[in-house]
Amino acid sequence: MPNYKNDMQYVRIINPIMTNEDFNKMKDIQHHSDTRLNHSLKVSYYSYKIAKTLRLDYEDVARGGLLHDFYLEQVNDQKSLKDKFLLYTTKHPNDALDNASKYFEISEKEKDIIRTHMFPVDIKIPKYAESWIVSIVDKGVSLKEFYQKFSQQLIFATNLYVLMILKFMR
Numbered sequence: 001m002p003n004y005k006n007d008m009q010y011v012r013i014i015n016p017i018m019t020n021e022d023f024n025k026m027k028d029i030q031h032h033s034d035t036r037l038n039h040s041l042k043v044s045y046y047s048y049k050i051a052k053t054l055r056l057d058y059e060d061v062a063r064g065g066l067l068h069d070f071y072l073e074q075v076n077d078q079k080s081l082k083d084k085f086l087l088y089t090t091k092h093p094n095d096a097l098d099n100a101s102k103y104f105e106i107s108e109k110e111k112d113i114i115r116t117h118m119f120p121v122d123i124k125i126p127k128y129a130e131s132w133i134v135s136i137v138d139k140g141v142s143l144k145e146f147y148q149k150f151s152q153q154l155i156f157a158t159n160l161y162v163l164m165i166l167k168f169m170r
Helices: 008-018 023-028 038-051 058-067 083-104 108-116 130-169
Strands: none
Touching: 008 023, 008 038, 008 058, 008 130, 023 038, 023 058, 038 058, 038 108, 038 130, 058 108, 058 130
C-alpha cells in the first residue's frame, strides 16, 4: 500500500470521499488479493502521482481513481461466468458512476475516468489523458493483486511443469 497519508495535498483532495460512510463499505469487499477500498486507493494515488508529474488535472485523477470501483455488489462463486463477466466489464463502471454521482459532485472528466476505466475490455474509449492514466494504472495494480492472490498456485504449477519436463528428459 502506498504511503499516501504523508501527502497532505492528496489527503485534502480525497478526504470528502474517504469520510463517506457508504464509500467506506468497500473496505469489507474482497478485490483480488486486497479490499476494494485499498485497490481504489492504490489506483488513485499512483494515478495522482503520474498526473501531477505530467502536469495534468491531478485532482480529478485522484478523485476519479478513488471512485472508479465504487460499487458495493460482491462477486461470489454462485454467480454464473456470464454474470461475473458482465459485472467486471460493463456493469460495474456504470454502478460506480451512479454511486459517485449520487454521493458526490463530480466533474465531466471524473465521470469519464469512472465510465471508461475498463477500456479495452469494455468498448468505452477514454476521452481525456487523465482517463487513460487511471485505466492503465488500474490494469497494473489489478495484475499485481491478481498475481499476489494466485502466486502460490502459479509457483506450484510452474514447479510441477519443470518436474514433468525433467522426468521426460531422462
